[in-house]
Amino acid sequence: MTAHTQIAVIGGGLVGKAAAVASARAGFKTVHIAPAAPEDRRTSALMQPSVDYMRAAGLLDDPDASGVPLRRIRIIDATERMLRAPETMFDARETGVDAFGWNFANTELNARFAASGDALADLSTRQASLSTASRDGALWSLELDDGTRLTADLVVGADGKKSRVRELAGIGVREKVYRQSALVCDLDLGRALDGESVEFHYPNGPFTLVPAGGTKANLVWIDLPDTLEAARADIETLKRALLDKSQHLFGALNPLSASFIFPLSSLSVERAGKDGAVLVGEAAHAFPPIGAQGLNLGLRDVANLDRCLSAANPAAWGWADGVARSYAAGRKDDLTRTGLFVDGLFTSLLSPHLPAQALRTAGLWSLNAIPALRRRAMAFGLGQ
Numbered sequence: 001m002t003a004h005t006q007i008a009v010i011g012g013g014l015v016g017k018a019a020a021v022a023s024a025r026a027g028f029k030t031v032h033i034a035p036a037a038p039e040d041r042r043t044s045a046l047m048q049p050s051v052d053y054m055r056a057a058g059l060l061d062d063p064d065a066s067g068v069p070l071r072r073i074r075i076i077d078a079t080e081r082m083l084r085a086p087e088t089m090f091d092a093r094e095t096g097v098d099a100f101g102w103n104f105a106n107t108e109l110n111a112r113f114a115a116s117g118d119a120l121a122d123l124s125t126r127q128a129s130l131s132t133a134s135r136d137g138a139l140w141s142l143e144l145d146d147g148t149r150l151t152a153d154l155v156v157g158a159d160g161k162k163s164r165v166r167e168l169a170g171i172g173v174r175e176k177v178y179r180q181s182a183l184v185c186d187l188d189l190g191r192a193l194d195g196e197s198v199e200f201h202y203p204n205g206p207f208t209l210v211p212a213g214g215t216k217a218n219l220v221w222i223d224l225p226d227t228l229e230a231a232r233a234d235i236e237t238l239k240r241a242l243l244d245k246s247q248h249l250f251g252a253l254n255p256l257s258a259s260f261i262f263p264l265s266s267l268s269v270e271r272a273g274k275d276g277a278v279l280v281g282e283a284a285h286a287f288p289p290i291g292a293q294g295l296n297l298g299l300r301d302v303a304n305l306d307r308c309l310s311a312a313n314p315a316a317w318g319w320a321d322g323v324a325r326s327y328a329a330g331r332k333d334d335l336t337r338t339g340l341f342v343d344g345l346f347t348s349l350l351s352p353h354l355p356a357q358a359l360r361t362a363g364l365w366s367l368n369a370i371p372a373l374r375r376r377a378m379a380f381g382l383g384q
Contacts, residue, residue, distance in 0.1 A: 002141075002149045002150055002151055003148075003149075003150045003151075004150065004151045004152070005029050005030060005031040005150060005151075005152050006028040006029045006030065006152065006153050006154065006314060007023045007028045007029070007030045007031070007152060007153065007154045007155075007156060008030075008031050008033060008140070008142055008150065008152035008154070008155050008156070009023060009030060009031070009032045009033065009156040009158060010033050010034070010130050010155065010156065010157055010158060010159045010164070010165050011033075011034055011157065011158030011159035011160060011163075011165075011281070011283070012032075012034025012035065012037050012158075013040075013158060013160070013281060013282075014040075014044070014106065014109055014110065014113060014281075014295060014298070015158050015280050015281030015282075015295070015298035015299065015301065015302060016032065016034055016156075016158030016159070016280075016281070017032070017110070017113040017114065017117065018054075018057070018059060018113060018298075018299060018302045019156050019158050019280050019301075019302050019305060020032035020117060020123055020125075020156075021057065021058070021059060021113060021116050021117050021120065021123065022057055022302050022303075022305060022306040022309070023123075023156065023305075023309060024117070024120040024121075024122040024123035025057065025058065025120060025306075026306060026309040026310055027122065027314075028122065028154075028309060028314065029122050030122055030123050030124070031123075031124050031125070031126060031150065031152070032117070032123060032124070032125045032126070033125075033126050033128055033129070033130060033142075033144060034125070034126075034127065034128075034129075035127055035128060035129045036127050039107060040106040040107060040110060041105075041106070041107065041257065042106045042184065043103055043104060043105050043106060043210065043212065043218045044103070044104050044106055044109065044294075044295045045070060045101060045102075045103045045104075045197070045210055046067070046101050046102060046103075046104060046295060046296060046299070047100055047101035047296050048097060048099070048100060048101050049296075049300075050101065050295070050296045050299040050300070051063050051067075051101060051102060053299055053300075053302075053303045054299065057116075057302075057303075057306065058116050059112060059113055059116050060109075060112055061112075063102045063104075064102075066102075066104060066105075066108045066109075066112070067102030067103055067104040067108075068102060068103045068104075068195070068211050068212055068213045069098065069099035069101075069102055069195050070092075070099055070100045070101050070102060070103055070195060070197055070210070070211065071091070071092050071093075071098065071099050071100070071195035071196065072089060072090065072091050072092065072195060072196040072197070073089070073090040073100065073196070073197050073199070074087070074088070074089050074090075074196055074197070074198045074199065075087065075088045075089075075090075075199045075201060076198065076199065076200045076201065076247075077201050078200045078201055078202050078207075078247065079201060079202060079203050099195070103197075103210050103211060103212055103218065105212075126144065126146070126148060128144040128145055128146040128148060129144065129145045130142060130143075130144060130145075130159070130164050130165070131143045131144060131145045132168070133155065133164075133165070133168045134168070135275060135276060138153065138276065138317060138318045138320065138321070139151045139152070139153060139276075140152045140153070140154075140155045140276060140277070142155070153276065153314070153319065153320040154276055154277070154278070154320035154323055154324070155169070155276065155277045155278075156277075156278055156279075156280060156305070157169070157277060157278065157279045157280065157283040157284075158279075158280045158281050158283060159283055160281070160282045160283060161265075161267055161282050161283070161286050163279065163282075163283035165277055165279065165283060166269065166279055166283050166284075168277075169274055169275060169277035169279075170274070170275075171269050171270060171271060171272075171274055171277075171279065172269065172270040173267060173268070173269050173270070174267070174268050174269075174270075175265055175266070175267050176265060176266045176267075176343075177263070177264075177265045178263075178264040178265060178266075178288065179224060180204055180205050180222050180223060180224060180225075180264050180288070181222070181223070181224070181225045181228055181261050181262060181263045181264055182205075182220055182221065182222050182261065182262055182264055182288070182289055183219070183220075183221040183222075183223070183228045183231070183232065183259050183260070183261050184218070184219060184220055184221075184259065184260055184262075185218075185219050185255050185256075185257050185258065185259035185260070186212065186216065186217070186218055186219070186255070186256040186257040187209070187216065187217045187218070187219050187242070187253050187254065187255060187256060188215055188216055188217075188253075188254045188256050189209070189215045189216070189217055189250040189251060189252075189253055190215070190250055190251015190252045190253070191215070191249075191250045191251050192211075192214060192215045193209060193210075193211040193217055193250070194211070195211055196211065197209065197210045197211060198246075198249075200245060200246065200247065202223070202245070204222065204223045204224050204227070205221075205222025205223055205288075205290075206220070206222055206290060207219075207220075207221045207222070207223075207245045207246070208220045208221070208289075208290075209246065209250070216256065217250075219242070219253075220289050221245065222264065222288065222289070222290070225261065225263070228261050229261065232259050232261075235255065238255060238259065239252065239253065239254065239255070242255075264288045264289075265286065266286055266287050266288065266339070266342070266343060267282070267285060267286040268284075268285055268335065268339050269284050269285070269335075271328045271332070272284045272301070272327060272328045272331040272332070272335065273323070273324035273325065273326075273327040273328035273331075274324055274328065275321065275324060276320035276321050276323075276324055277324060278305060278323065278324050278327045278328070279301075280298060280301035280302055280305060281295075281298035281301060282294075282298070284301060284331070284335065285297060285298075285335055285338070285339065287338075287339070287342040287343070288342065290342060297334070297335070297338055300331075300334060301331060304327060304330045304331055305323075305327055307330070308323045308326045308327045308330065309323060311326070
């Protein structure tokens with residue numbers, strides 16, 4: 001016998017969990033379909049609007065209880081080019097708040113999201129993967145890899161860059177692969193960051209230290225793969241490389257965890273919803289880890305889906321098509337604007353051409369010298 005649910009959420013990451021909770025809280029019978037996964041030991045810098053949404057959606061209580069405040073963002077041009085930008089500081093107090101956001105351990109967020117879902121009668125979970133799906137009339141028919149079959153009015157794809165939902169819904173995708181990769185690990189510093197995220201901009205990408213409490217920090221180092229692999233040849237080589245990249249500003253940098261390297265690419269879709277299917281998180285967009293946009297943008301997806309579901313009439317035939325259309329229209333401008341911003345920022349940093357370097361330098365000079373422009377840039381970075 002084939003079971004029916006109003007909404008099927010595919011994908012087990014933080015955005016998938018948030019989408020499942022949002023769907024059930026909106027009053028829809030929801031099945032969250034996600035295989036068991038290893039513990040996610042990364043961290044996420046979430047800006048104030050994302051935290052506000054999580055609190056309103058019942059996903060988080062007090063951010064200070066589980067996250068580290070991000071009060072300042074400092075950008076240091078370490079390129080040694082002919083045209084160099086001034087050191088630039090963004091302070092949250094200029095926007096009237098104490099912190100831009102908080103840096104959270106993903107393990108903590110996963111536990112809190114899961115606990116929120118456990119309390120919802122309309123939400124059930126299946127530890128399985130989507131094998132195939134097809135749409136007939138107003139219903140999706142889903143087959144899972146554990147043999148389960150079910151139908152759903154609306155399918156939410158939160159299944160990452162290689163989204164099966166996106167493929168089955170026939171939504172086109174554009175991808176750009178960068179030469180760079182990113183190295184991530186946890187560090188202990190000789191001097192605490194004290195709520196300040198520091199970005200050293202180098203010709204092949206930023207070297208970013210994000211405060212993680214006390215003298216701890218999370219590192220995101222973007223560079224060419226060979227450079228990153230050589231740097232982590234052994235622990236002493238890595239420590240010397242970290243000290244050099246941080247310009248000795250924070251004393252010795254000692255790794256607290258294993259380092260991981262992953263390739264960088266960007267991804268965008270022609271539309272974020274179609275024919276009773278919507279895409280959230282990296283199924284709809286992916287960027288290099290610069291500007292803290294990834295999970296923040298994914299939570300904006302969920303917030304928009306939440307609004308669309310609140311306005312939907314599930315008693316009407318084809319209501320899921322209306323949700324998909326309104327969701328796609330609602331996300332179009334934000335996804336386009338953020339994609340252009342992140343790609344432009346990353347490309348201008350990497351460009352060897354003087355006009356691009358001059359434009360980037362002039363932009364940072366302007367942000368440094370004009371408070372009103374700096375406040376507008378900070379508001380954009382917050383997704384406002």
